Amino acid sequence: MTTGRRATAGPLSDLRAVLAIAGKDLRSEARSRAATVATVFFSSVTLVVLAFALGRDSDLMTRAAPGVLWVALAFSGVISAAQAYQSDLADGAFEQLLTLPLPRAALFLGKLLANWFTMTVLGAVLLPVASVLFDAPIAGGVPQLLATVTLGTLGFAIVATFYAALTANLVARESLLPVLMFPVVVPVLLASVRATEAIVSGADPALAGDWIELLAGFDLVYLVVTSAIFHIVVEE
Amino acid sequence: MSGSEAAAVELDDVGRRWGRERVLREISLRVAPGRLVALNGSNGSGKTTLLRLLATRLRPSSGRGRIFGHDLVREAAAVRRRIGYLSVQSGSYGTLSARENLKLVATLVGADPAAVDSALRRVGLEPHADRRVRVFSSGMKRRLGLARLLLTDAELWLLDEPYASLDEDGRVLVDGLLDEAKRDGRTVLVVSHEPERLVGRVDAAIRLEQGRLHAVPLQARPRPEVPS
Numbered sequence: 093m094t095t096g097r098r099a100t101a102g103p104l105s106d107l108r109a110v111l112a113i114a115g116k117d118l119r120s121e122a123r124s125r126a127a128t129v130a131t132v133f134f135s136s137v138t139l140v141v142l143a144f145a146l147g148r149d150s151d152l153m154t155r156a157a158p159g160v161l162w163v164a165l166a167f168s169g170v171i172s173a174a175q176a177y178q179s180d181l182a183d184g185a186f187e188q189l190l191t192l193p194l195p196r197a198a199l200f201l202g203k204l205l206a207n208w209f210t211m212t213v214l215g216a217v218l219l220p221v222a223s224v225l226f227d228a229p230i231a232g233g234v235p236q237l238l239a240t241v242t243l244g245t246l247g248f249a250i251v252a253t254f255y256a257a258l259t260a261n262l263v264a265r266e267s268l269l270p271v272l273m274f275p276v277v278v279p280v281l282l283a284s285v286r287a288t289e290a291i292v293s294g295a296d297p298a299l300a301g302d303w304i305e306l307l308a309g310f311d312l313v314y315l316v317v318t319s320a321i322f323h324i325v326v327e328e
Numbered sequence: 329m330s331g332s333e334a335a336a337v338e339l340d341d342v343g344r345r346w347g348r349e350r351v352l353r354e355i356s357l358r359v360a361p362g363r364l365v366a367l368n369g370s371n372g373s374g375k376t377t378l379l380r381l382l383a384t385r386l387r388p389s390s391g392r393g394r395i396f397g398h399d400l401v402r403e404a405a406a407v408r409r410r411i412g413y414l415s416v417q418s419g420s421y422g423t424l425s426a427r428e429n430l431k432l433v434a435t436l437v438g439a440d441p442a443a444v445d446s447a448l449r450r451v452g453l454e455p456h457a458d459r460r461v462r463v464f465s466s467g468m469k470r471r472l473g474l475a476r477l478l479l480t481d482a483e484l485w486l487l488d489e490p491y492a493s494l495d496e497d498g499r500v501l502v503d504g505l506l507d508e509a510k511r512d513g514r515t516v517l518v519v520s521h522e523p524e525r526l527v528g529r530v531d532a533a534i535r536l537e538q539g540r541l542h543a544v545p546l547q548a549r550p551r552p553e554v555p556s
Contacts, residue, residue: 105438109435109436112432112435112436116421116424116428116432119423119424120421120424123423123460180421182422183417183418183420183422184415184416184417184418184419185418185419185420187415187417187419188413188415188417188476190384190385191383191385191408191411191413192408192433192436192437193405193408193436193437194436194437195405328385328387
């Protein structure tokens with residue numbers, strides 16, 4: 093035997109596998125830009141069109157900003173998730189990965205990490221853009237807003253990564269993915285919108301904190317459940 | 329094919345359905361460790377399905393199977409630590425280079441990173457190591473699949489048409505890997521549409537016809553004369 097494979101079991105090797113899968117996905121996306129171009133274009137158009145439509149009423153715009161921001165993020169996230177497994181499926185690369193001694197949960201967490209990172213970066217970019225376009229003050233609540241974006245995109249990415257795997261081999265995956273995932277991800281989106289609203293309005297800082305805690309709770313439950321059952325999704 | 333120790337491959341009445349279609353029917357097979365077995369059969373006879381089942385990618389619809397004593401379904405993770413699977417597809421990421429593809433596999437299986445370069449050298453891809461795989465020919469992709477197989481350093485190789493798309497140098501490379509596998513005591517199940525190439529190299533041959541397994545004698549077919 094030629095290469096002397098090391099023992100692969102253990103948390104450290106699992107963490108290494110998670111990072112390797114995430115790194116592979118981010119490197120592939122950086123080179124192909126398959127999802128980046130579509131998500132940036134779609135979210136920009138959403139923000140600009142809605143800002144234009146609501147443009148005469150600054151009070152209405154400020155109130156609409158949290159909802160518009162999360163609509164743009166959610167629909168961009170679906171586009172990104174639909175692409176998440178396409179490079180894996182081409183040429184049987186995912187099939188090959190699944191024959192390696194790699195925990196299914198590590199594979200899922202690696203894909204999730206890459207999706208989450210992409211969505212968080214998009215959220216961090218859209219946040220100031222939406223603030224300017226919709227005249228929504230964010231300067232006083234930047235740390236809380238970043239926490240909301242981070243946790244909201246995490247919850248969304250967990251559900252999106254899971255359902256994208258479920259639909260990856262289907263012909264109608266683009267239409268089925270949002271139909272299946274949105275009913276599940278609605279609690280995350282509502283909590284994200286409410287938290288953002290509370291921060292932007294500045295009315296009740298404690299209320300924002302409550303919504304952020306609820307978001308963290310949703311994320312934890314979704315993460316545990318999807319990691320535990322991901323192996324069912326990828327077995328044939 | 330028998331032995332007192334745990335068989336490398338052991339299938340008892342294994343069947344597999346795709347919807348109503350029965351692709352594999354009551355397959356029973358026992359391969360002792362260290363044996364090289366050729367698996368032949370016409371297109372659609374179930375060869376790839378059988379290999380995918382042994383590689384834990386498909387669950388049997390009926391019957392049960394074990395690899396080195398580990399149940400294919402209940403102990404799939406343990407099975408994956410013992411197998412190396414070369415599929416008919418390239419199994420590589422086109423947006424990554426050959427080296428990046430192998431580094432990924434090395435990380436996932438816990439192989440020594442230094443083994444990546446030696447695997448690339450072994451399959452003749454060292455000059456192309458940093459080119460993206462999407463520009464590779466199908467023969468180069470097959471060589472990359474062989475390099476991946478070397479990295480996994482498995483005890484059981486499941487090879488689905490390893491000679492496909494390869495030039496003569498590549499075919500000689502596969503011959504060498506099979507001979508080396510035998511010397512190293514690996515067990516190999518190899519699907520090929522070129523049974524004459526495997527004569528003298530494998531210990532036994534089996535044939536799948538319409539999902540049923542048959543033993544076949546090892547016979548050399550005369551090779552065509554090629555003028556020098």
